[in-house]
Amino acid sequence: MIRRLSFVATIAALSVAPARRITAQSFSTDDAVLKRIWAIGMDSSQTMHLSQVLFDSIGPRLTGTPNATGANDWLVRTYKSWGVDARNEQWGKWRSWRRGASHIDLIAPRVRSLEGTMLGFSPGTGGKDLTATTVILPRFADSTEFVKWLPSARGKFVLVSAPQPTCRPREDWQTNATPDSRERMDSVRAAVAREWGGRDVRGTGYSLAIGTGELGLRLEEGGVAGVITSRPKDGWGTIEIFSTYNKRAPAIALSCEDYGLLFRLTENNQGPKLRLNLDAQPLGDRPVFNTIASIRGSEKPDEYVVLSAHFDSWDGSSGATDNGTGTITMLEAMRILHEVYPHPKRTILVGHWLGEEEGLVGSRAFAEDHPEVVKGLQALFNQDNGTGRVVRMGGGGLVNAPDHIRAWLAKLPPELQKQVDFQGPGFPSGGGSDDASFACYGAPAFGLGALPWDYFNYTWHTNRDTYDKIVFDDLKSNATLTAMLAYLASEDSTTVTRERVDLAALAAARAAQAPASSTAAPARFRAPTTWPVCTKAPRITEPRLK
Numbered sequence: 001m002i003r004r005l006s007f008v009a010t011i012a013a014l015s016v017a018p019a020r021r022i023t024a025q026s027f028s029t030d031d032a033v034l035k036r037i038w039a040i041g042m043d044s045s046q047t048m049h050l051s052q053v054l055f056d057s058i059g060p061r062l063t064g065t066p067n068a069t070g071a072n073d074w075l076v077r078t079y080k081s082w083g084v085d086a087r088n089e090q091w092g093k094w095r096s097w098r099r100g101a102s103h104i105d106l107i108a109p110r111v112r113s114l115e116g117t118m119l120g121f122s123p124g125t126g127g128k129d130l131t132a133t134t135v136i137l138p139r140f141a142d143s144t145e146f147v148k149w150l151p152s153a154r155g156k157f158v159l160v161s162a163p164q165p166t167c168r169p170r171e172d173w174q175t176n177a178t179p180d181s182r183e184r185m186d187s188v189r190a191a192v193a194r195e196w197g198g199r200d201v202r203g204t205g206y207s208l209a210i211g212t213g214e215l216g217l218r219l220e221e222g223g224v225a226g227v228i229t230s231r232p233k234d235g236w237g238t239i240e241i242f243s244t245y246n247k248r249a250p251a252i253a254l255s256c257e258d259y260g261l262l263f264r265l266t267e268n269n270q271g272p273k274l275r276l277n278l279d280a281q282p283l284g285d286r287p288v289f290n291t292i293a294s295i296r297g298s299e300k301p302d303e304y305v306v307l308s309a310h311f312d313s314w315d316g317s318s319g320a321t322d323n324g325t326g327t328i329t330m331l332e333a334m335r336i337l338h339e340v341y342p343h344p345k346r347t348i349l350v351g352h353w354l355g356e357e358e359g360l361v362g363s364r365a366f367a368e369d370h371p372e373v374v375k376g377l378q379a380l381f382n383q384d385n386g387t388g389r390v391v392r393m394g395g396g397g398l399v400n401a402p403d404h405i406r407a408w409l410a411k412l413p414p415e416l417q418k419q420v421d422f423q424g425p426g427f428p429s430g431g432g433s434d435d436a437s438f439a440c441y442g443a444p445a446f447g448l449g450a451l452p453w454d455y456f457n458y459t460w461h462t463n464r465d466t467y468d469k470i471v472f473d474d475l476k477s478n479a480t481l482t483a484m485l486a487y488l489a490s491e492d493s494t495t496v497t498r499e500r501v502d503l504a505a506l507a508a509a510r511a512a513q514a515p516a517s518s519t520a521a522p523a524r525f526r527a528p529t530t531w532p533v534c535t536k537a538p539r540i541t542e543p544r545l546k
């Protein structure tokens with residue numbers, strides 16, 4: 001009751017208070033360009049319109065698919081309509097595929113349409129219904145035992161994912177469960193994760209990474225009807241949807257709830273039958289592109305300020321926050337810059353990379369194909385962690401970067417200055433997003449770290465990454481901030497040098513301070529102890545089973 005009352009009171013207060021102009025800009029600057037960037041970015045933002053077209057009408061952008069190429073073409077058209085030079089640059093060929101409709105129905109022992117969809121690149125059912133019974137992947141002593149079991153699964157749908165003991169998020173258990181009951185649930189969850197996780201799923205010798213992996217292919221060779229998966233997040237109704245390498249046996253992802261239902265019906269011998277009707281079309285290997293747009297530098301055309309965000313997504317929904325919002329940030333920043341700063345000192349270039357989800361492939365290929373950009377890089381700003389406003393920046397592991405970044409930040413409006421916590425020289429990105437493709441050369445590549453807005457439980461790689469999750473006030477502010485940083489980096493009278501921090505010494509200092517901390521964080525979030533090494537970008541889809 002109290003919560004409700006205070007909510008009503010807040011609304012009442014808001015409705016009588018004079019509307020505060022949230023766009024009122026309070027910083028004092030003589031810089032006409034910064035003033036105009038603010039005015040255009042905050043008062044006549046195009047982020048909403050651009051997002052609606054991209055996420056609702058075009059949709060997801062799975063690398064290799066015609067949808068992604070269509071989206072590349074839309075980007076080029078959009079830039080050209082503003083008068084910005086843009087092109088699609090091919091970096092390789094990738095497996096291609098068209099996603100059609102997924103119809104997934106339980107038809108026995110009762111009828112229910114299930115919440116689920118094909119994995120990316122799944123074979124379809126050839127315009128027909130595919131009906132079969134189900135079997136749970138047993139626990140095997142070793143892969144020989146798995147091979148012996150395979151014939152018994154012929155013609156059946158195989159359930160290969162963990163049966164979750166609860167589809168309620170942890171937060172709900174923390175709020176409502178008795179301590180005993182919560183502890184019990186935690187330990188059951190941990191046991192289930194141990195039993196079904198890892199690279200050797202249930203003793204088969206094969207993994208499901210990332211989707212159905214090698215295990216899916218072995219099951220397909222064994223003649224199963226299809227592979228049923230579920231990768232729920234720690235949230236209500238969200239699952240991750242990745243891809244399969246299967247060519248004949250379809251692979252689908254079900255919600256936590258419907259997978260659990262099917263699992264229990266199978267486990268209890270209640271005769272479940274599943275009917276799939278999946279429309280999909282493999283399209284062979286097709287060219288894949290990054291979209292590149294640029295405004296040529298007037299004084300130092302061979303030095304570059306790069307706006308960076310991957311454009312591809314998984315295709316379980318619209319890829320709105322991964323990485324639609326990074327995309328729109330850079331697109332809108334470029335629109336603003338073209339309008340207010342058409343003759344930059346250094347060349348301003350934006351890279352909308354494909355193949356990020358497959359291992360930063362498009363950006364690595366671009367860095368290989370454009371050594372002149374890597375060599376002349378003054379600053380690269382990458383954004384790829386959701387819709388939130390940018391709250392963190394580091395110096396990419398370069399000793400000289402903080403002098404520059406601090407000077408740029410000092411010129412920003414106080415609203416933006418306050419919001420960004422600059423963390424000093426920091427570390428080079430070792431992976432996770434496309435700044436790593438440039439940081440490995442020792443180039444100044446900076447990640448713009450956003451506020452999470454429950455990214456990991458709700459939108460990252462999920463079936464719920466849609467237009468409605470975008471926080472437009474934050475997105476608008478990010479585009480404005482990025483345009484300002486690009487302008488300031490371009491105008492900087494000196495160039496960011498490439499002297500590196502001593503990563504080994506920093507690691508030793510950290511270890512001396514907190515000996516346990518190095519084991520606490522998962523490897524991908526751990527600070528690197530040696531400078532990351534650049535690896536060659538694959539220019540074709542590599543086979544899953546070699």
Ligand SMILES: [Zn+2]
Binds near residue numbers: 384
């Ligand atoms: Zn991403």
